[in-house]
Amino acid sequence: xxxxxxxxxxxxxxxxxxxxxxxxxxxxxxxFNIRNGKAHCFRCNWSSRKGYYDLGLVDGGRPTLDLEPExxxxxxxxxxxxxxxxxxxxxxxxxxxxYLSERRITWEQIKTHEIGMSLLGKTGYRVVFPxxxxxxxxxxxxARSFVGSETxxxxxxxxxxxxxxxxxxxxxxxxxxxxxxxxxxxxxxIEGLAVIALLGTRLxxxxxxxxxxxxxxxxxxxxxxxxxxxxxxxxxxxAETARIEYVYGxxxxxxxxxxxxxxxxxxxxxxxxxxxxxxxR
Numbered sequence: 001x002x003x004x005x006x007x008x009x010x011x012x013x014x015x016x017x018x019x020x021x022x023x024x025x026x027x028x029x030x031x032f033n034i035r036n037g038k039a040h041c042f043r044c045n046w047s048s049r050k051g052y053y054d055l056g057l058v059d060g061g062r063p064t065l066d067l068e069p070e071x072x073x074x075x076x077x078x079x080x081x082x083x084x085x086x087x088x089x090x091x092x093x094x095x096x097x098x099y100l101s102e103r104r105i106t107w108e109q110i111k112t113h114e115i116g117m118s119l120l121g122k123t124g125y126r127v128v129f130p131x132x133x134x135x136x137x138x139x140x141x142x143a144r145s146f147v148g149s150e151t152x153x154x155x156x157x158x159x160x161x162x163x164x165x166x167x168x169x170x171x172x173x174x175x176x177x178x179x180x181x182x183x184x185x186x187x188x189x190i191e192g193l194a195v196i197a198l199l200g201t202r203l204x205x206x207x208x209x210x211x212x213x214x215x216x217x218x219x220x221x222x223x224x225x226x227x228x229x230x231x232x233x234x235x236x237x238x239a240e241t242a243r244i245e246y247v248y249g250x251x252x253x254x255x256x257x258x259x260x261x262x263x264x265x266x267x268x269x270x271x272x273x274x275x276x277x278x279x280x281r
Contacts (some may be wrong), residue, residue, distance in 0.1 A: 009031055009032065009033050009034070010031070010032045010034060011028040011029070011030065011031055011032075012028060012030050012032060013025045013026060013027070013028055013029070013030065014029050014030035014041040014043060014044060014046060015030075016030075016041060016044060016046040017029075017041065017043055017044040017046075020044040020045075020046060021044075022043060022044045025041070025043055025044075027043070029041050029042045029043035029044075030042075030043075030046070032051050033051070037049065037050055037051045038051060039051030048158070050158050050159065077138075078116070078128065078130060078138070078141055079118040079120070079121065079123040079128060079141070079143075080120070080121070081118050081119060081120045081121075082116045082117070082118055082128055082141075083116050083117060083118075084114055084115075084116045085097055085100070085110050085115055085116055085117055085127075086107070086110050086111045086115075088116075088117065092117070092119060092125070093117065095146060095147070096117045096127050096146045097110070099127065099146035100115070100127060100146075103180050103255065104184065104187075104255075104258070105180070105183055106187070109183055109186070109187075113129065113130070113166070113183075114130055115127060115128070115129055115130075116128045116130075117146075118143065122155060123141075123143045123155060125145060125146060125147045126143035126144055126145050126146065126155065127143065127144050127146050128141050128142075128143045129141060129142045129143070129144070129164060129179050131157075131160060131162060131163075131164050132165065133162060133165075133210075134165060134168050134210060139160065139162050140156065140157030140158075140159070140160040140162075141156070141157045141160075142154060142155070142156050142157075142160070142164060142179060142199060143155045143156075144179070156199065160199070161204040161205075161206045161207070162204075162206045162207060162210070163196040163197055163198050163199060163207050163210070164179050164182055164196065164197040164199060165182075165194070165195070165196050166179075166182035166183050166185065166186040166195040166196070166197065167186045167193060167194050167195040168194055169192075169194055170191075170192040170193050170194040171192050171214070171215070171216065172192060172193055172194065172214060172216040172217070172218065173193075173194040173195070173196060173211060173214040173216070173217055173218070174193060174194070174195045174196075174218045174220055174266075175196055175198060175211070175217060175218065175219050175220065175221070175234065176195065176196070176197050176198070176220050176221065176253075176254055177197060177198055177199075177200060177201060177221050177222055177227065177230075177253070178197055178199070178253070178255060179197050179199070180254075180255030181197060181220070181222075181253055181254040181255040182195045182196065182197035182254075183255070184254045184255045184257060184262055185220065185254050185262065185266070187259065187262065188259075188262050188263055188266055189263075190266070194214070196210070196211070198230075201221060201226055201227065201229070201230030201233075202230075203233065203234055203237055208237060208238075211238060211242075212238070212241045212242070214242055215241070215242055215243060216242060216243050216245075217234075217238055217242040217243070217244050217245070218244075218245045218246065218247065218266075218269055219231045219234055219235065219244065219245070219246040219247070219272070220246070220247040220254060220265075220266075220269075221234075221248075222253045223248055223249055223250055223251065223253070227248075228248070228277055231246055231248070231272075231276075232277070235272050235276075239272075243271075244271075244272040245269045245270060245271055245272060246269060246270065246272050246276065247265055247266060247268065247269045248276075248277075250265055
């Protein structure tokens, strides 16, 4: 990061150029105003009014630099038309609940996690999952289309760098990729088991800080190349602070398993070693 010579403005290498079809930025083409939070890349044309969050300049969901309280609240706020599904009635509400039922989400989970829906704007026709920290403070949201035609299928609130906690507390934590995976593992009848969805395979600093609280970690990422790579990276980052086990090899991810399959898969976990995936395992 370098100063641009303009008041309150910094120039940085844009992290979004590659995503937008450009080669990686090495010429500091993204301008960021530290006073108002606006950011714009003069190479790929990415822009944001919430640069603090979209550029990851936060710590545990809170800005590392001064940011107006109303802007902090806006970044974490649920969609304006958000409504809780256990309270809502109507055609689309029933469609959303039926979708969740097909994904094996229980009525108790809908109420406990305050799962809701939105019909307007970018979150329209999506089930909305509030994302909170371990103490229950709202950090943002993750939304999944329930009509099958929305692209992308998942959307996240700006700057969201924390995982989705399906179950907090406990002395052992299970790490999965997606929210439906986490809600599935939550239903395994084992006491003292915390469950977090990384919302992908990447371990941000915020997620790492949460996970270092646990002395026992079970990695249960999808059984594909990305999941294997993710578990190797997770093990490298967490090995110094935790005893690590892993579940791997099923043709299904946790969110697609029934109760018997989930419990059997969890019971099959094994101790992590550097040779875990030698020979295909």
